[in-house]
Amino acid sequence: MPTSIRDVAKLAGVSVGTVSNVLNRPQEVSADSVTRVHRAIEQLGYVRNDAARQLRVGVSSSVGFVVLDGQNPFFNDVVRGAEDEASRHGIAILYGNTDEDSAREGMYLDLFEEQRVRGVLISPYGDINPRLERLRERGIPAVLVDRFSGNGRFSSVSVDSVAGGRMAAEHLIERGRRRIAFVGGPFEMRQVSDRLAGARVAAESSTERVEIEVIATTALTVEEGAAAGQRLLQRPRRDWPDALFAANDLLALGLLQALVVSRRALVPDEIAIIGFDDNPFAGAAAVPLSSLRQPSRTIGRTALRILLEETSDPTAIPRQTVFLPELIVRASTG
Amino acid sequence: MPTSIRDVAKLAGVSVGTVSNVLNRPQEVSADSVTRVHRAIEQLGYVRNDAARQLRVGVSSSVGFVVLDGQNPFFNDVVRGAEDEASRHGIAILYGNTDEDSAREGMYLDLFEEQRVRGVLISPYGDINPRLERLRERGIPAVLVDRFSGNGRFSSVSVDSVAGGRMAAEHLIERGRRRIAFVGGPFEMRQVSDRLAGARVAAESSTERVEIEVIATTALTVEEGAAAGQRLLQRPRRDWPDALFAANDLLALGLLQALVVSRRALVPDEIAIIGFDDNPFAGAAAVPLSSLRQPSRTIGRTALRILLEETSDPTAIPRQTVFLPELIVRASTG
DNA sequence: AACGACGGATGAATCGTTTCAGGTCAGGAC
DNA sequence: GTCCTGACCTGAAACGATTCATCCGTCGTT
Numbered sequence: 001m002p003t004s005i006r007d008v009a010k011l012a013g014v015s016v017g018t019v020s021n022v023l024n025r026p027q028e029v030s031a032d033s034v035t036r037v038h039r040a041i042e043q044l045g046y047v048r049n050d051a052a053r054q055l056r057v058g059v060s061s062s063v064g065f066v067v068l069d070g071q072n073p074f075f076n077d078v079v080r081g082a083e084d085e086a087s088r089h090g091i092a093i094l095y096g097n098t099d100e101d102s103a104r105e106g107m108y109l110d111l112f113e114e115q116r117v118r119g120v121l122i123s124p125y126g127d128i129n130p131r132l133e134r135l136r137e138r139g140i141p142a143v144l145v146d147r148f149s150g151n152g153r154f155s156s157v158s159v160d161s162v163a164g165g166r167m168a169a170e171h172l173i174e175r176g177r178r179r180i181a182f183v184g185g186p187f188e189m190r191q192v193s194d195r196l197a198g199a200r201v202a203a204e205s206s207t208e209r210v211e212i213e214v215i216a217t218t219a220l221t222v223e224e225g226a227a228a229g230q231r232l233l234q235r236p237r238r239d240w241p242d243a244l245f246a247a248n249d250l251l252a253l254g255l256l257q258a259l260v261v262s263r264r265a266l267v268p269d270e271i272a273i274i275g276f277d278d279n280p281f282a283g284a285a286a287v288p289l290s291s292l293r294q295p296s297r298t299i300g301r302t303a304l305r306i307l308l309e310e311t312s313d314p315t316a317i318p319r320q321t322v323f324l325p326e327l328i329v330r331a332s333t334g
Numbered sequence: 335m336p337t338s339i340r341d342v343a344k345l346a347g348v349s350v351g352t353v354s355n356v357l358n359r360p361q362e363v364s365a366d367s368v369t370r371v372h373r374a375i376e377q378l379g380y381v382r383n384d385a386a387r388q389l390r391v392g393v394s395s396s397v398g399f400v401v402l403d404g405q406n407p408f409f410n411d412v413v414r415g416a417e418d419e420a421s422r423h424g425i426a427i428l429y430g431n432t433d434e435d436s437a438r439e440g441m442y443l444d445l446f447e448e449q450r451v452r453g454v455l456i457s458p459y460g461d462i463n464p465r466l467e468r469l470r471e472r473g474i475p476a477v478l479v480d481r482f483s484g485n486g487r488f489s490s491v492s493v494d495s496v497a498g499g500r501m502a503a504e505h506l507i508e509r510g511r512r513r514i515a516f517v518g519g520p521f522e523m524r525q526v527s528d529r530l531a532g533a534r535v536a537a538e539s540s541t542e543r544v545e546i547e548v549i550a551t552t553a554l555t556v557e558e559g560a561a562a563g564q565r566l567l568q569r570p571r572r573d574w575p576d577a578l579f580a581a582n583d584l585l586a587l588g589l590l591q592a593l594v595v596s597r598r599a600l601v602p603d604e605i606a607i608i609g610f611d612d613n614p615f616a617g618a619a620a621v622p623l624s625s626l627r628q629p630s631r632t633i634g635r636t637a638l639r640i641l642l643e644e645t646s647d648p649t650a651i652p653r654q655t656v657f658l659p660e661l662i663v664r665a666s667t668g
Numbered sequence: 669a670a671c672g673a674c675g676g677a678t679g680a681a682t683c684g685t686t687t688c689a690g691g692t693c694a695g696g697a698c
Numbered sequence: 699g700t701c702c703t704g705a706c707c708t709g710a711a712a713c714g715a716t717t718c719a720t721c722c723g724t725c726g727t728t
Contacts, residue, residue, distance in 0.1 A: 002392075002472065004714055015678045020716055030676065045468070050448040051394070052714035054385040055683050058336075062428065062449070070414050071614070073407065080404050083431050087438065092445050094396065095429035097417050104421065111426050114384040115396075134379070138336065222618060253618040261622075280405070281615040284556060284587040288595075338684055349708045354686055364706065386684035389713050 003044045012040035023048065054116065062092040063307060064112035066105060066122040068146075069220070070097035072250065073279040074296050075123065078145060081300025082121060089308065091118065100219070102126035113140065119307040121145050121300075125189075129153065141310040143303045147190055148320060155310065155318040157303040161191045164292045164325040165198020168245050168274050171290070173206050175333055177243035177272055183228050183255060184247025185216040192220075192247045195276060199245055213241060220247055225254020233262055242271060243333075249275035249282045252289055256332065260286045268334035278328050288330035295323050337378045346374035357382065388450065396426040397641060398446035400439060400456040402480075403554070404431035406584065407613040408630050409457065412479060415634025416455060423642065425452065434553070436460035447474065453641040455479050455634075463487065475644040477637045481524055482654060489644065489652040491637040495525045498626045498659040499532020502579050502608050505624070507540050509667055511577035511606055517562050517589060518581025519550040526554070526581045529610060533579055547575060554581055559588020567596055576605060577667075583609035583616045586623055590666065594620045602668040612662050622664035629657050 009016045014033055021029045022037040029037075040046070054060050065082060067075050083093050094117060096108035102125060109131050112120055120135060120142040122128070132142045132154060144156035172180055182199055184192045196214065203210040215232070217224040225246060232240065232255075246252035252275030259265045259273075267273055267287045275282055278293035302321055310316050343350045348367055355363050356371040363371075374380070388394050399416060401409050417427050428451060430442035436459060443465050446454055454469060454476040456462070466476045466488060478490035506514055516533055518526045530548065537544040549566065551558040559580060566574065566589075580586035586609030593599045593607075601607055601621045609616055612627035636655055644650050 002714095005716095006714080016715085017678055017717080018676085021677090024716080028676080033677080047444075047447050047472075049389070049450060049714055051385045051388040051450060052683090053716075055383070055389050055685085055714080056716045058683075060385070061445075064426075065429075070410060070417070071407075073405075073410075076404060076407075076410055079429070080431060083404070083429065087430075087441065090445065092398075092428045092430065092442075092449065094426045095399075095413070095417065096421075096426065097414060107421065108426075110381075111395075111424065113381050115426065116383060116385060138381075222614060253615065257618045257622075280556060281587065281618070284591045284615070284620070285618060286620045288591075336684095339686095340684080350685085351687080351708060351710095352706085355707090358686080362706080367706085383684055386713090387686075389684080389715085390686045392713075 003046045004049070005046070007044055008037065008040045008046050011044060012036040058116070059311075060116050060118050061090060062094050062115065062117055063304070064094040064096060064108065064115070064117045064120045066096045066098060066108050066112075066120065066124075068098055068100060068123040068125055070099065072220070072248070072277075073281070074248070074277045074294065075146075077296035078123075078300035078303075081297035081302075082304040083300070084297070085301045085304040098125055100125050106131070109135070113138070116140070118311050119143070121303050121307060123147060139314065141307060141314065143307045143310070145299065145303050148322065149318065152318060152320065155306050155320065157299050157306065157321045157323075159294045159299070159323045159325050161194035162198040162201070164276060165195035165245070166202045167198075167325065167327050168195070168276065168292055169199035169202035169210075169212075170206075171327055171329070171333060172243045172245065172272060172274060173202060173208060173210055175243075175272060178208060179211050179213070179241040180243045180245055181213045181215050181232070181241035182245050182247070183215045183217060183225065183251055184220065185218060187216070189220075195245075195247055217251060220250055222250045222254040222257070225251035226258045227254070229255040229258025233258065233264055240265070240271065244271060244273045246273065246275045249277045249279045249289065249291055251275070252291070253281065253285055256286055256289065268332050272333045274333050276325070282328075283330060285332075287332045290330045290333040291328050292325035293328050294325050299323065337380045338383070339380070341378055342371065342374045342380050345378060346370045392450070393645075394450050394452050395424060396428050396449065396451055397638070398428040398430060398442065398449070398451045398454045400430045400432060400442050400446075400454065400458075402432055402434060402457040402459055404433065406554070406582075407615070408582070408611045408628060409480075411630035412457075412634035412637075415631035415636075416638040417634070418631070419635045419638040432459055434459050440465070443469070447472070450474070453477070453645050455637050455641060457481060473648065475641060475648065477641045477644070479633065479637050482656070483652065486652060486654065489640050489654065491633050491640065491655045491657075493628045493633070493657045493659050495528035496532040496535070498610060499529035499579075500536045501532070501659065501661050502529070502610065502626055503533035503536035503544075503546075504540075505661055505663070505667060506577040506579065506606060506608060507536060507542060507544055509577075509606060512542060513545050513547070513575040514577045514579055515547045515549050515566070515575035516579050516581070517549045517551060517559065517585055518554065519552060521550070523554075529579075529581050551585060554584055556584050556588040556591070559585035560592045561588070563589040563592025567592065567598055574599070574605065578605060578607045580607065580609045583611045583613045583623065583625055585609070586625070587615065587619055590620050590623065602666050606667040608667050610659070616662075617664060619666075621666045624664045624667040625662050626659035627662050628659050633657065
């Protein structure tokens with residue numbers, strides 16, 4: 001029932017080798033054979049079986065993308081960028097979402113290894129360097145996304161979070177804020193600790209006396225942001241910071257919502273807020289949100305491109321691509 | 335270099351058949367062999383080659399998901415639901431985004447057919463019934479997502495958009511609004527026309543005299559919503575509607591933003607707004623947005639479950655699963 | 669006429685699994 | 699001692715593509 005390359009060969013009156021050649025290097029086949037084979041393919045509705053191809057040539061036509069947080073529009077944009085570039089090469093994306101769960105992360109890496117994917121894009125959660133090393137030994141390269149490769153063993157595409165944190169804090173300081181609360185967590189996430197580090201650099205290198213307080217959250221979500229906002233509002237007013245720097249826009253939106261709904265704190269007059277990512281909803285928020293824009297589509301596209309280069313040249317030296325975020329000033333920092 | 339099942343067999347001192355049995359039906363193998371094989375696997379770091387497995391048994395361990403609009407949080411949630419269910423079965427998701435482009439849609443269906451995926455989830459854009467029929471003939475079932483199967487030839491999981499449209503309009507009418515503008519488009523999208531149809535039903539079955547005006551957009555995006563809002567504000571004030579029903583939350587957020595930023599129209603006092611989807615950002619908007627919540631995760635999960643059932647029983651009768659949306663009232667409709 | 673070169677076509681071998689028809693062996697029934 | 703029954707294993711065939719050593723004609727050269 002399922003038609004194979006042999007059926008095509010028979011109908012076209014040529015050998016299977018010729019059919020394969022028509023499919024893969026038509027220039028080495030006579031024009032006559034090409035048309036006959038194409039006609040046969042058309043007539044039978046033949047579609048090449050990629051599993052057989054992959055088994056023989058040993059290389060798959062898909063790449064895996066392990067995403068940290070499928071809810072986050074930032075990652076969706078990154079995936080979009082990668083998917084866009086992949087489709088140009090006839091490559092499909094195997095999508096795995098870990099939701100910050102090491103077990104799921106490992107599970108997807110296993111799955112992708114079984115599939116012998118061409119390569120893996122990953123925004124890592126746990127310590128997966130050993131896993132990635134192992135994949136590489138097996139000829140599956142990996143590119144880290146939204147994460148700088150600490151030891152330089154892998155290529156990575158990320159945004160300079162330290163610089164971004166610094167830009168955010170400098171902006172707040174310049175606007176006259178002196179008591180900044182950094183809202184974010186968990187701090188095992190490199191992006192989170194980097195953004196805080198950047199903010200601290202800004203505070204220390206300022207001529208003014210600037211305090212940085214840390215309000216820890218357990219995740220980068222709207223809910224956690226709102227909860228943090230609630231906690232803040234319960235303090236006596238004199239203990240309030242005059243600015244909030246949220247580790248990402250989801251948190252910032254949650255914070256904003258808590259402050260606006262309570263009507264107890266004016267944004268930005270009493271408390272300014274700045275986020276990170278500039279996700280598509282930041283500009284549409286209660287008070288349009290200042291943020292640091294990441295070139296998310298470009299990140300995905302670039303990561304996929306590097307991955308493909310590494311698959312064709314396994315000896316390539318890993319390279320770290322770092323983009324600078326862009327400060328977007330809106331009403332929330334007035 | 336790459337280790338195969340044969341290497342494992344040799345090291346464990348058994349035949350390849352036994353290794354395969356250990357992997358696939360351990361209960362039929364002696365305990366002794368099982369442990370020896372496992373030890374060998376461990377030692378060699380063997381990972382089964384899924385392409386070879388797939389070639390032999392003829393069934394892949396991935397399903398394709400063709401998504402209409404990767405930017406839309408609603409679809410991301412649906413994907414999440416599907417992915418969650420899939421991971422339970424050791425199945426990976428091949429992710430394809432069409433961005434409402436028939437060419438891309440066809441491209442992904444081709445790609446998935448080459449991969450001989452287990453099945454396809456799709457939120458269709460163009461008229462792809464013939465393509466899906468063809469896939470089915472080849473043993474690849476498809477489940478329509480967020481779209482009712484017109485001719486009942488395929489299973490589908492969707493939300494009753496007519497009912498939702500009706501609920502939205504009834505809510506506005508009940509709140510005293512009489513001049514409702516429906517903002518949405520293109521109308522080829524079934525969801526859009528259904529939501530409008532529902533609103534018309536509500537208007538006609540009301541005891542009051544209710545006008546429904548249509549403001550067409552070219553896409554369901556924040557930008558289109560904002561643009562529609564601008565156009566609206568340019569009219570003389572006496573021609574303004576007193577309520578806007580947006581075909582989805584992205585549009586609604588855009589509308590809201592246009593009205594709020596201009597400060598010319600009070601929401602909801604002068605103009606009420608209701609959206610559709612209840613995406614995670616609707617509640618965090620300038621004026622928290624009323625909306626119709628779709629059980630997006632559940633939709634994805636259900637669709638995948640049905641797909642798997644159909645792969646195991648190809649004679650199953652297609653079934654249409656329809657969820658009812660839930661009215662979420664927030665400040666934007668006072 | 670002999671020879672070499674070359675464009676094309678051929679088909680067997682191969683990739684790494686799963687499956688299945690048989691084979692081996694120990695133990696139980698008679 | 700013979701036969702039967704299971705439990706367990708074995709190894710070759712098969713899946714559908716790609717590749718490559720060969721072969722076949724034709725044509726140009728000498």
